[in-house]
Amino acid sequence: MFSTRTALTPSLIVIVGFLTVCPVVMLVLGSFSEGIGAFGKFTLEKYIQSYTDPAFAGIIVNTVIFTIGSGFVATLLALFLAYLNTRTNIPFKFLFRIISIIPMMIPHILFSVSWVLLLNPSNGMINLLLKQIFNLENSPFNIYTLGGMILVEGLLDLPIAYLILAPAMAAFDVSLEESSKVSGASNLRTLTRVTLPVLRPAILASFILVIVRSLASFAVPSIIGMPGRIYVLATHIYRIIATGFAADYGMAAAVGMSALAASIALIYLYRYLTSESEKYVTISSRGYRPSLIELKKAKYPLFAIVGLLSFVLIVLPVLVLFYTSLVPYSMVPDARAFSMMNWKHWLDVLKDPISLLSLKNSVFLGIVGATLGVILSIFVSYVIVKVRTRAAGLLESISFLSFSFPGIVIGVGFMWFFVRTPLYATIWSLLIGYIATYLPYGIRPLTSAFIQIHSHLEESSRVCGGGTLYTLRRIVIPLLIPGVVSGWILMATMFVRELTLSVVLSRPGTEVLAVQILRFAEDGLWGKLSALGIMMICISTIIVVIASLIGMKMTRVQETD
Amino acid sequence: MEIRIKSVSKDFFSEGKTIKALSDIDLAIPANQIFTLLGPSGCGKTTLLRCIVGLETPDSGEIAIGEEIVYSKEKNIFVPPEKRGLSMVFQTYAIWPHMTVFDNVAYPLQTRKEAKDEIRSKVEKTLRFVQLEGLENRPATKLSGGQQQRVALARALVPEPKVILFDEPLSNLDAKLREETRKELRSFLTELKITAVYVTHDRIEALSLSDAIAVMKDGQMVEIGTPKKIYFDSDHRFVADFIGRANLINGKVIAFEDSYTVVDSSMGTIACQKNPHASVGDAVTLCIRPEFIKVMEQHTSEDRNIFRGKVESLLFIGDAYEGEVIIADTRLIIRIEPTTIVEEGDEVSLSFDPDHCFLLSK
Structure with a gap:
């Protein structure tokens, strides 16, 4: 128990450090290099x-x-x-x-x-x-x-x-x-x-x-x-x-x-x-x-x-x-416009393979990315709130490091890194980039959840005869669920709509919704863009509603247990 | 159940400094009594309580509850808190916010996997006992501070433990409620005949609740005794000062009379309680409580412990005046009946019974 606890902080510092410091370091080194193929040659x-x-x-x-x-x-x-x-x-x-x-x-x-x-x-x-x-x-x-x-x-x-x-x-x-x-x-x-x-x-x-x-x-x-x-x-x-x-x-x-x-x-x-x-x-x-x-x-x-x-x-x-x-095209909303309304743009989008791929990719990134991001956030928040050593303080500052850096700059930094790895041009490079950049959205609600779990609440359970696992199941996890749910929702909605990092990291095959919308805008395809955009808003909303329902269900079960 | 603590020590490390939270504590807490650990914050009282319940592990020593050794450095024993069969009421109440009142109170029984009907009847009985019946299905956080406190107490009582530990349970209540709860708690505990260990920094709470008080300072046990012994007849300057308002006067023993010790001080010669440990020529400290010093309306034949002084200040505090009187160079705090006619600047005669003036040996 003690050995895992002491190993937790350093391993988190390594993981989070990689996620947030790596792009910055790569950006600095890259800016002094001759080119993406000649990394490290000073110029x-x-x-x-x-x-x-x-x-x-x-x-x-x-x-x-x-x-x-x-x-x-x-x-x-x-x-x-x-x-x-x-x-x-x-x-x-x-x-x-x-x-x-x-x-x-x-x-x-x-x-x-x-x-x-x-x-x-x-x-x-x-x-x-x-x-x-x-x-x-x-x-x-x-x-x-x-x-x-x-x-x-x-x-x-x-x-x-x-x-x-x-x-x-x-x-x-x-x-x-x-x-x-x-x-x-x-x-x-x-x-x-x-x-x-x-x-x-x-x-x-x-x-x-x-x-x-x-x-x-x-x-x-x-x-x-x-x-x-x-x-x-x-x-x-x-x-x-x-x-x-x-x-x-x-x-x-x-x-x-x-x-x-x-x-x-x-x-x-x-x-x-x-x-x-x-x-x-x-x-x-x-x-x-x-x-x-x-x-x-x-x-x-x-x-x-x-x-x-x-x-x-x-x-x-x-x-x-x-x-x-x-x-069919931009027009003033009048009787003529209403008479010409149809679902053509929606059908076009649903037949467009790249749009469908971007839908699939964004939903994948939203669900899988938010889940992984929240798991990481749980551990990081635990260390920040409950361990509170100097190393925990370091972890806190590196977690929030990339928070307000321009996404496109972080993207360029990650690009310098991913080009050197097999992750380049895969969906995983986007996933890693997303989690790195939006980690604070998961950490914020979870730290407040952990702060709410006063140590007395756990200790009191121990004194009442609950062992470590029993306490975890009946006290700690139920109290964490609201934080987990809101962290997950925040991350998932951010990921489904992500644009700034994606315009750098997305490659053919890893298109995402926002990038596809940007392409439509560049080509002036406003009808298709709008259809895809409404789908994007619907997907976000559905994800939010389902996640909140699951969260509510999980806390309610606990009450009547 | 009796609790025995043998040479228990514990250090804390904070910002590179070692703090001796407990140094070599020996203590026997008798069964079925309300035993209070009293002291200023940081004296180690809460740490000692947490060592007894098992939330803190001492660095050395031995702790036994009844016949069972729950911690021993030498024998390498540490029984985790969930296996010690104790109950504890936390300063923050530690009411679980995601559960109802019923679930909070039922929790200790649920951990033991008791039958559902059994749990229901026990919880209902306990809630009746603490006068919370009818609130079973309320979310626990929707209760008032006083009610939450009762939930915490019910949760501690429901498994019928042999020992209950209290960590400053009344400190979050407002003054009036605290007084009422104190009285109730005393009657609950004496009715149930349980061993209770009670931690507080509030001297009134300690005096009014306890069968015995242990006063702690800087991780050490200073004095143990009944509330009356601690208040009226302490041996320690620290204890006498901490437990109530006290005039502490330095002097020197000059003679022994039949039933008094005579001490010379800057305010004159004072007769005080006989103390077998003192001998002529010893430098001593006297303690006299403000409420025992009387303002004399007229001269009596009594000639012992009569002093004349000037009223320096007078503060009306409702049930009395609190005054400061200067006698020679000595400043005495006195408590004056509200009906007494005295004004600031008056010359007054003060007297006190030698039996109420005691020598502090340490």
């Missing part, structure tokens, strides 16, 4: 080549504008929503929970596509509609711009920003504001001198995290940016390895290094800010409910904005995709 040529490229400065400028712009859009919207939810008497507060959770269920690539279908300049539905109504020559909107990218990315990252800001806002001690007003300060002065400064660490943390996410984002830059020839770091790397005559993984690695460096710096800043914001939160008194602000006349107009946002975030993308999958 600075790739750096010189990529950073002296005259187009590179423009790409950096685009990246900065894109990420900071998305940061502003997401944070401001989230601030607005969080304030309305926690501090005012706005009706239907359950909507806010939905806004913060559901958009995560819709794959980013499909969300981006739905905006292209609405606002692209040649046949975007809204553009067509406006041209028809006002007899316009040109389309009033063009999604293929930096502004369009910022809008869509900002909306995609809104839930993340909201999840950071809402708890901070809820924990805000209103007596801080009240004492400012009692001291004679006006409302505006209170807002600028008390409220915003106290919330500043949380606001900055949300801003930084959105920047990190949009730096790693590939869906929006590829679907919206590339058709408008607006390249950011992620799509620049993609262009280096996926288009042109020869893929240059050395140059991709060299460019990737700057994305990696930026991510690491931002994550450090983020951690610093969150520890700062926790410092502030401790000031507030526990169990204190701030008094709600009466919105009066503004109540329903404000609610209309919230309703519109939830419609745009949740209903509209699915609606647009479903509609597009049924009509």
Whole structure:
């Protein structure tokens, strides 16, 4: 028992270390190598080549504008929503929970596509509609711009920003504001001198995290940016390895290094800010409910904005995709369009061997990958929570290492590794890459499950006469199930929709859903794309529902046992 | 059942430092008594309890419960907790959140694979005993703190153990509930005639619950005795100070009279309890509890232990005043009846019975 326990931490460090450190090391080494076939031959040529490229400065400028712009859009919207939810008497507060959770269920690539279908300049539905109504020559909107990218990315990252800001806002001690007003300060002065400064660490943390996410984002830059020839770091790397005559993984690695460096710096800043914001939160008194602000006349107009946002975030993308999958080509939804609706695109997809292969591969990766990932997460979380030695601390930091690194950069790092192994171009290379990159999604819910199992709960079972195995069966496992289920669901949905890592690692024969959707988008096959996209959402939903049912069943059996 | 502990030691290692949690503890806990391990946090009381129940393994020594040796370094014996047949109530209650009240209480019987009807009737009987009948099918986490505490107690009682161990079971209850539960617990345990080992850092709890108290400090046993012996007649400065408010006065033995020892101190000559261990010229510490010091309304013929001093501060605490009186250089804490007319800055005469003033030998 003791020997297995002591061997557990080192072996996990080896496994997780391989998964997360390997791609980073390979990326660094690769960036200094002459080429994917000449690994280890030192050269600075790739750096010189990529950073002296005259187009590179423009790409950096685009990246900065894109990420900071998305940061502003997401944070401001989230601030607005969080304030309305926690501090005012706005009706239907359950909507806010939905806004913060559901958009995560819709794959980013499909969300981006739905905006292209609405606002692209040649046949975007809204553009067509406006041209028809006002007899316009040109389309009033063009999604293929930096502004369009910022809008869509900002909306995609809104839930993340909201999840950071809402708890901070809820924990805000209103007596801080009240004492400012009692001291004679006006409302505006209170807002600028008390409220915003106290919330500043949380606001900055949300801003930084959105920047990190949009730096790693590939869906929006590829679907919206590339058709408008607006390249950011992620799509620049993609262009280096996926288009042109020869893929240059050395140059991709060299460019990737700057994305990696930026991510690491931002994550450090983020951690610093969150520890700062926790410092502030401790000031507030526990169990204190701030008094709600009466919105009066503004109540329903404000609610209309919230309703519109939830419609745009949740209903509209699915609606647009479903509609597009049924009509023969892009058209304004009118009587003619409805009369022409048919299932042709769905049948085409179901007859397309590559689409079917990608479906099969993604479902396999989702189920098998999530299962393996959760098993690994159980062991890692156990060590992080219960063993708590210095080695366990090391394990924790390497587990979260790759969390916010841009997936495409991790993909390039893995590419340098897999090319040297028989795993190259197999589904297993994708599986390993997925687990490595999304391990924190499994670890987070499981560590909280383990934290919930206070050592007294096990000890008490031992004293009551339950042996080690009996205790494991009746106490530990039942208490872990909710964490296992949510970890599994998170990983499975992430894997079914995975795009950024897959665009690098996927090869003929190992196509996955999101990559196939990207191909359809590149070819402008919107109907087929939409059909496949709706199938993808359905598969994710079915997986989630089945997993939750199994989880519920397993916990219920325990209760009546 | 009697518990015997022979020269048990245990070290903990933390951040490169060795902490002696228990050093060479010898203790005999008599059968069918409520025995309390009392001490400040970190004194080793919980570690000792966990060694008895088997959740912690000592580094050396021997532990026997009744006739059975459950741990012995020499004989290489370690009986795991599930085989020791003890019950324990944890500080956190350790109620399993995924089970109902019934399942929580039935658990110890289920581990022994008793018959279902048997289990049901025993659980129902125990729940009635702790006044939780009717709550069987509630999820255990939906109960109040006090009710959860009763579930934990019921779970400990249901297998009818010979020994129950308590690890600060009342520390998570609020003050009023704690008082009530203390009283109930005392009556449950005396009614059932079980050996109970009770760990606490709360002196009132220890005094009111126990048949005997063992005071611990830094992993060592300091003093063992009945609550009254510990409170009124302790031998140790640490114990006298820990168990209640105390005025500790340094002095020197100058004479013995028929029934008193006379001690010279900075506040004057004090007559106190006779102590056979002291001899003339010894430096000693006196202990006098605040509640035994009286403010004299008028002069009496009594001439022993009368001191004049000035009231330095006066704090009204409801059932009494707590005052500080300066006599020469010595500051005495006293407890004054709330009806007494005294004000800060008053000169007062104080007196106390020599029998209530005792010498601390260690």
